[in-house]
Amino acid sequence: MKKIYVLLLGACLSSLPFFFAIPSKAAALNERLSGRILLSVEEHGEAWYIAPVTKSRSYLGHAETALHFLQSKALGIKNAQLFEIPTESEVLQENTALRQRLSGAVLLQVESHGEAWYVNPTDLKRYPLKTAEDALFIIKTFGLGISLSNLSSIPIEQTIAGAVSLLYPPFVAQAPLGDWSDPRQADGCEEASTLMAIAWARGEALSPQTALNKIIEMSDWEESVYGYFRDTSVQDTANRLLHQYEHFDTYSIENNANAERIKQVLAQGNVVITAINGTLLGNPYYRGSGPLRHMILIIGYDAAQDEFILHDPGTQFGGSMWFPVSRVENALQDYYSGDQVPVGPPRTAMIVISKPT
Template sequence: MLGVALGLVGAFVWIRREAYIATTPRGDELGIRNNASWDRVAQTDFSPSEAEGEAGEVRPVITVPTPPTFPSQREGEKPNTDGASSQSLTPRLSSFVALPVPFVSQAPFRVWDLPYKEFCEEASMLSLHYWKQGKPTPPADQLDRDLKDIQSWEVANLRTWDDTTADETARILREKFGYTNTKVVRGITIAEMLDQLAHGTPIIVPAAGRELSSPYYKPPGPLYHMLVVIGFDDERKEFITNDVGTNTKGAGFRFTYDDLYGAMGDWDVTLGAPDTSKKVMIVVE
């Protein structure tokens, strides 16, 4: 009798188990996806790390893991990557990046007449050059010589030196400084800018200076400006920049995603003004 009773109990448990399995939705029916790659990432220690630069310098990159999420994405759809949005639009492992790019002022002696008030492109290039070489910002007299050395090269090779376009700036970086992999990326989105920075690459962007909300510009601000973007704070939706158009206050200066992106625009020679429909960035790989 005991054996029969145990057999009946076992059969009852088996029937209940099968009924549960048959009526329980599968994980994919609930919207759950197995993301093995993120599981591996989540098990990694993401303490602040240091990345080795091309010239052997050590470049700290501060990162915090952020899981990839696309709230409006349905199965089979591509994620929304509208660059005009201030939201994080690409899966990144970093929610905060601040690259230690040397700050350079375009006016080393705090004199803002010619040629210094037009040296934003030259100063931005020098900032990236010092970064690539693992060098700190030099003393003012050396920085002054470096800025004027670029100006001389521009006059000899471009027949102009003020208000250089993104293409002209990239040419200087390739031909004068030897960074042959320099490129101009056109029609960029906020997400693409964040992606470059998250991979440890600072970028140069041209902009309509009078549309930037910096309290450190002498009114009405520069018609055309160029500056270096060195990181971002995704929680606050801010780009971190080295704004060369200041004496010192531009080091690590923050613009909101929408503020900087909205002001960005390449110089249009025909218009004699920046064109904010031309969203470009200069990348030195």
């Protein structure tokens, strides 16, 4: 399991030297920001790369995936030309036309050992891109903050390299402000998963305070209508929380959920709410062995690593976690609705969430 690197960035976003919001002007943002790395400041600092050729954005994922993705975009260059682009410690004034033409590009040193370099648009110097640490340094040092509305105006080319993924859904834990003593929050995985999925589908932000208010309101409504709020099956989560409470109807329920079908659904541009046996998932941030009845939001698939990317509301650190596909599939387990009723026979199901047309 690997955590997305943007979580590592979260604690240091305020120290980024180029971290500021971008005003919306007449000139197309994707033209002005060609070659830049952008950080979504209104979410979790997710990093995107604006390709100089297509002027579209690609989601970078965690540090290792960002490295492989950026290297996959590299243009071959001979040493004679490469050496006209200064490194960080060099001062060269010649051939500024070449440097401007390659601004924001990733270059592959074909006459050496295939070393990769990133040409930073702000100083037109080249920086090594050999390791995941190099990729993280470039993102932290040169990443530029951007609002969600401005980011959304830039077309998407693809997301994670070698992977199927989506526009990044907001993450909230089921105890958004950390009050796990409240049973409505301690048992709020269905509500939290629903809120994250709907916020993504509607293109809305989801702050921890808003999520807390909604989880409490939803749980109180369930208590008044059904007599309990704990543990709702996939079918009941869809019918009660999505349809009845949120009046959200662009979803479908599929029984016999499995890994291959989840991959297909993600490739079609949808996210997946599914029920699991948390004791089989192996999330290291769970208290104890984890919840027997649990619900998560699957947001992507990393084909290179054969891992699902998911939001797990059962921990404050559950945003964008990578787990092996085999482990997630093994953990799939729907359960009966009710307050601590038996889980029931082995079965799987999922809710496919689509964006309204």
